[in-house]
Amino acid sequence: MKAVAYSIKPFEKEFLAKANQKKHDITLISNSLSLETAIYAEGKDAVIVFTNDDVSAPVIERLAGFGIKYITTRSSSVDQINVAAADKFGIKLANVPYYSPQAVAELTMALAFALNRHIVKAEEQSKHFDFRNDELIGFNFYGKTVGLVGLGKSGLAVANIFNGMGCVVIGYDPAFPENTNNIREVDLDTLFASADIISLHLPLTPGTKHIINKAALEKMKHGVMLINTSRGELINTKDVVVALDNGKIGYLGIDVYEYEKGLFFEDHKNDIDKDPILSRLMDHPNVLVTPHQAYLTREALQEIANQTIKNLDQWQNNTCVGNACTGIKKCQDHEVNQTQLKKAHVN
Incomplete structure (x- = not known):
């Protein structure tokens, strides 16, 4: 599978390389994903993002125009992704459900x-x-x-x-x-x-x-x-x-x-x-x-890389199922909790 990974920090490269073992053709770039940088996804199958990338509806529409079929985030959170837009354009989503x-x-x-x-x-x-x-x-x-x-x-x-x-x-x-x-x-x-x-x-x-x-x-x-x-x-x-x-x-x-x-x-x-x-x-x-470094241990970084590559593996092999491989399901699960949280939420 061909993929482009956005917002890559130098320290991430060794962990992704170890997890990938050259199975997928992944282009690593330091630029964050935006309307302007979405062009780097042209000709790819998948996009790999991080928490502060722009995965809004306009960006997703542009990615879909470039033929992107999959988006996976190197995080457990999916709030940066417009899930409805991804669903509209038939783009499958994945996250790292948990890590260390x-x-x-x-x-x-x-x-x-x-x-x-x-x-x-x-x-x-x-x-x-x-x-x-x-x-x-x-x-x-x-x-x-x-x-x-x-x-x-x-x-x-x-x-x-x-x-x-x-x-x-x-x-x-x-x-x-x-x-x-x-x-x-x-x-x-x-x-x-x-x-x-x-x-x-x-x-x-x-x-x-x-x-x-x-x-x-x-x-x-x-x-x-x-x-x-x-x-x-x-x-x-x-x-x-x-x-x-x-x-x-x-x-x-x-x-x-x-x-x-x-x-x-x-x-x-x-x-x-x-x-x-x-x-x-x-x-x-x-x-x-501290600058969003809670995830920043060698063990956590390797787990994140391993799950990211596993998501690509599952999509390539048509075996991507369950919470471990769908941001849409994850968000739907959150909707159940949101109703209860709103009842208890202090306004």
Whole structure:
């Protein structure tokens, strides 16, 4: 099968090559997918995309005009893809249903630890031989209540770590997993009101967008720690800035950002005009931002590459079936949860 992979970073090449074993003719380009760059798909069978590529209806229509029959994304999320447009033009979709939930869970914990113990500030001071402890006081995680919003594979992996630290773990998910003895099921309002630490592990859907907003924040404890390693648009960033200003949020760790498209994964240090909202966030000493790197372990990268090639294999062999090989089915499954989320969504 002939394919073009967009938004390829240099470090991805070895993992894709190892997974592909020269089975498919894949052109790797660093450009992101857009109306302009869709031309690189001409003469190909499939397109391989990533989270910040433009896979909107106009782009899909152009890809269809070039004869594209398949689109696979190197991510579990499919919110960047206009699924209806793909269906309209008969383009089959695939994703990576999951990959190394431990990678996401471990970065979640890294953000929480670094924020709590002021690691960034301590390291910066130590570089200048300033070894004062005055502003480095943290808290024990032991005995604290952790609220997990979303209990898929990464959410459950985070729960295991917090449980091991002696935390009380509560969780909310419209499809709460069975046989989960280490997480107490609560409704969303109870989670917001009870948790000392809140961590988000949800896909982005119409029902989950801005699930963290002004009304939700008002229900949380003063000084709450909020961590997001899922999707940036789960958080209404402008509301969060206000909550940081008034102390409602005591610690914020985000690996994703509401307006990250065209910003994350690229070097913008020489930009004259920096993103104003992100700049305001990072002006707060109790905020830690990482550039969408939760997936960035060797194990996760190989799993992503393996599933991407497996999707191409299955399409080529006409064996692509089930959740592992259809974004349309994945999105339809989310619709069931969206209705329940909207009922519990804080407006």
